[in-house]
Amino acid sequence: MPTETQISKPPSRTQAITDTAFRALCQGFTWLVAVIAVIIVLKIVLAALPAVRQYGLGFLSGQVWDPNKKLYSILPEIWGTLYSSVLALIFGTAFGVAAALFLAEGFTADAVFALLKIVNLQFHPFWGKLPVQVENLLSNLIELLAAIPSVVYGLWGLFVIIPLVRPACHWLHADLGWIPLFGTDLSGPGMLPAVIVLSIMILPTITAIGRGALLAVPTRLRMAAYGLGATRWEAIFAVTLPTASRGIFGGIVLAFGRALGETMALAMLVGNANVISVSLFSPANTLAALLANAFPEASPKDVGVLMYAATVLLVITLLVNVAGAYIVQFTASELEGEKV
Amino acid sequence: MTSDVAAAKPGIPRNPDAETLDPFHGVDFSKLERSLHRPRTFMSMLWTVIVSAMTLFALIPLFSVLWLLVWRGGRKLSIAAFTQLPPAPLEQSGGFGNAIVGTLAICGMALLISLPIGLLSAIFLAQAKPDNRLASSVRFAGKVLTGFPSILAGVFAYGVVVMATGGYSALAGAVALSILMLPTILLTSEDAIRMVPERMKEAAIGMGATDTQTVWMVLLPAAVPRILTGVMLAIARGAGETAPLLFTALFSSYWLLWHGHVKLMQPTASLAVLIYNFAGMPFANQVELAWAAALVLVVMVLIANLIGQSLANRQVQ
Numbered sequence: 305m306p307t308e309t310q311i312s313k314p315p316s317r318t319q320a321i322t323d324t325a326f327r328a329l330c331q332g333f334t335w336l337v338a339v340i341a342v343i344i345v346l347k348i349v350l351a352a353l354p355a356v357r358q359y360g361l362g363f364l365s366g367q368v369w370d371p372n373k374k375l376y377s378i379l380p381e382i383w384g385t386l387y388s389s390v391l392a393l394i395f396g397t398a399f400g401v402a403a404a405l406f407l408a409e410g411f412t413a414d415a416v417f418a419l420l421k422i423v424n425l426q427f428h429p430f431w432g433k434l435p436v437q438v439e440n441l442l443s444n445l446i447e448l449l450a451a452i453p454s455v456v457y458g459l460w461g462l463f464v465i466i467p468l469v470r471p472a473c474h475w476l477h478a479d480l481g482w483i484p485l486f487g488t489d490l491s492g493p494g495m496l497p498a499v500i501v502l503s504i505m506i507l508p509t510i511t512a513i514g515r516g517a518l519l520a521v522p523t524r525l526r527m528a529a530y531g532l533g534a535t536r537w538e539a540i541f542a543v544t545l546p547t548a549s550r551g552i553f554g555g556i557v558l559a560f561g562r563a564l565g566e567t568m569a570l571a572m573l574v575g576n577a578n579v580i581s582v583s584l585f586s587p588a589n590t591l592a593a594l595l596a597n598a599f600p601e602a603s604p605k606d607v608g609v610l611m612y613a614a615t616v617l618l619v620i621t622l623l624v625n626v627a628g629a630y631i632v633q634f635t636a637s638e639l640e641g642e643k644v
Numbered sequence: 645m646t647s648d649v650a651a652a653k654p655g656i657p658r659n660p661d662a663e664t665l666d667p668f669h670g671v672d673f674s675k676l677e678r679s680l681h682r683p684r685t686f687m688s689m690l691w692t693v694i695v696s697a698m699t700l701f702a703l704i705p706l707f708s709v710l711w712l713l714v715w716r717g718g719r720k721l722s723i724a725a726f727t728q729l730p731p732a733p734l735e736q737s738g739g740f741g742n743a744i745v746g747t748l749a750i751c752g753m754a755l756l757i758s759l760p761i762g763l764l765s766a767i768f769l770a771q772a773k774p775d776n777r778l779a780s781s782v783r784f785a786g787k788v789l790t791g792f793p794s795i796l797a798g799v800f801a802y803g804v805v806v807m808a809t810g811g812y813s814a815l816a817g818a819v820a821l822s823i824l825m826l827p828t829i830l831l832t833s834e835d836a837i838r839m840v841p842e843r844m845k846e847a848a849i850g851m852g853a854t855d856t857q858t859v860w861m862v863l864l865p866a867a868v869p870r871i872l873t874g875v876m877l878a879i880a881r882g883a884g885e886t887a888p889l890l891f892t893a894l895f896s897s898y899w900l901l902w903h904g905h906v907k908l909m910q911p912t913a914s915l916a917v918l919i920y921n922f923a924g925m926p927f928a929n930q931v932e933l934a935w936a937a938a939l940v941l942v943v944m945v946l947i948a949n950l951i952g953q954s955l956a957n958r959q960v961q
Binding site: 454536 | 684685691695696698701702703705713716760761762764765767768769771778779784786787788791792793796797798799800802803804807823826830852854855856857859880884885886887890891894916919920924931934935941942945946949953
């Protein structure tokens with residue numbers, strides 16, 4: 305007959321000490337993560353301080369980058385970063401939200417059953433799970449878009465997108481050149497190919513977060529709209545999208561952060577020219593692409609200047625990312641209690 | 645009996661005519677049908693078509709990339725590509741064997757740095773009370789770091805390792821990549837530990853286990869598949885990153901293992917940087933090699949992703 309002490313007993317002295325030590329270790333490593341996060345920011349900002357003192361705010365407003373004359377300023381890069389990201393965000397949001405709606409609002413089931421109806425198999429029980437499987441397959445495929453390394457997108461953009469869009473760009477420039485957007489001709493790398501590739505890269509973020517937000521909308525809200533006689537799209541525009549709007553918006557902000565910091569695809573496709581232009585076909589430059597191109601060849605004196613540019617990028621992306629993370633977190637907790 | 649009751653109530657006729665028998669009397673059914681002639685249903689169908697077309701259109705780039713990788717990269721793929729060193733300009737053969745080794749070595753070292761830190765702090769985060777300030781701020785920092793531009797991780801590693809040790813090295817690349825892997829490992833591991841049913845944890849505590857014993861004997865074994873999912877996703881992300889390696893690990897045309905020494909403090913080749921360098925070259929041989937290297941890199945990344953996803957799915961079932 306086993307006594308109580310054999311089934312369960314208080315921890316021995318060694319176990320108690322191990323436990324305290326392990327807990328302290330875990331807490332220590334958590335502090336380490338917090339310290340690393342602070343050090344990353346401090347290291348970059350402190351390395352930039354000498355350049356900040358030397359060049360001041362003129363660094364942000366000038367348009368010259370000439371290492372030979374020791375003249376540095378990054379207004380074209382700031383403009384290029386923001387312009388390419390905003391344009392990519394417009395395309396990425398349109399297609400990303402469309403894909404999120406398609407995957408969250410049951411359109412896949414319609415498509416699947418419409419296809420089955422053609423061969424008259426729509427009532428066979430074997431196909432019952434097919435819509436869900438197709439939906440998962442499609443959303444996995446869209447997530448795969450995010451898994452492809454950005455340098456591969458750069459390669460693809462160089463050899464596929466640029467030759468593909470060039471004839472259209474020639475035509476647009478020749479016939480509609482008076483519109484500022486088409487003001488210059490595309491001579492190889494330029495803003496448009498970079499924006500196309502960038503919007504493909506941020507689309508999965510918007511779709512994944514948007515789909516989550518749409519699925520979190522309580523079913524009874526949709527049912528209420530249908531009950532009032534709304535068509536499916538009237539329900540989507542009047543009820544589902546507004547309810548999920550904050551989550552979708554958070555996803556868009558996070559995607560904006562990704563677009564601002566994206567490097568390789570832009571370094572390969574944007575043309576690396578120190579130009580401020582509204583034209584879609586003009587070469588340009590971005591902060592991240594500038595860092596990628598200039599850092600490997602930088603002399604120790606130039607590193608300070610590049611650190612200043614890195615600080616500017618850091619501040620912009622940090623602000624956007626904090627806003628995005630905050631919005632997504634806030635929305636998630638707000639809708640949690642309403643799930644049916 | 646019933647007819648009497650009906651008769652007693654005013655308003656209901658004794659002899660119901662067609663109007664009361666048919667509750668839909670006077671309703672024009674053709675007005676309720678889906679029809680292209682009616683603006684409301686027409687708009688609805690139009691939007692459905694637009695959204696379906698846009699979703700399919702969004703998938704075209706994926707298939708275009710994969711098709712080109714197989715078509716252009718597959719042609720150049722051979723045993724030599726895996727075993728030889730990168731060619732000099734105008735040289736006609738060559739491969740990227742050292743870049744594959746370099747990518748694996750840098751990713752492995754980055755994992756060695758980020759896995760212990762990420763896992764131990766994830767254990768702390770998962771066990772912390774909801775009002776723990778340290779836990780919530782680290783969690784938030786992790787979420788913000790998820791979107792941290794990869795090039796800035798390179799800038800940081802340049803400042804910390806390259807400037808301190810005086811040269812480009814595989815170690816500097818690994819430090820840069822570990823910063824990018826850390827948030828993924830941290831957040832997915834925390835989720836994995838939290839998803840272990842509360843009753844398993846309570847049973848362990850009820851048996852008199854200490855927190856440490858609970859973590860090592862109950863929580864971690866149950867959470868391992870999901871933690872591995874996070875680790876595989878982190879590896880997949882790290883292997884594909886180019887920007888942080890450009891000026892930390894740089895590139896090299898030689899093997900990592902040279903005359904029996906593993907040179908971790910020397911510039912090291914990686915597939916991603918090789919693709920970037922060769923894509924911009926005006927030599928056909930180099931461009932073809934870049935495509936082949938891209939195929940190898942994408943296959944590696946996709947395999948890591950698929951392993952991760954299959955582990956996550958197994959846990960759900």
